[in-house]
Amino acid sequence: MSTAEMLFEKARHLPENLQAEALHYVDFLLTRRAAEKEDKEWSQFSATQLARQYSPEDAICQA
Numbered sequence: 001m002s003t004a005e006m007l008f009e010k011a012r013h014l015p016e017n018l019q020a021e022a023l024h025y026v027d028f029l030l031t032r033r034a035a036e037k038e039d040k041e042w043s044q045f046s047a048t049q050l051a052r053q054y055s056p057e058d059a060i061c062q063a
Contacts, residue, residue, distance in 0.1 A: 001009075011022050
């Protein structure tokens, strides 16, 4: 049995108000996951923009 199936089986035995609370928590987790993905995408975009803006010759210290 998959995790989603186990969640469904357990949730269907809860009263309606607790099912709604569980659903809100799942929505929260999905929102948080989307935000983390967006943060990662913005970080990659920022790094790309910086790499385009500055060349290795612009470095103050040469390693």
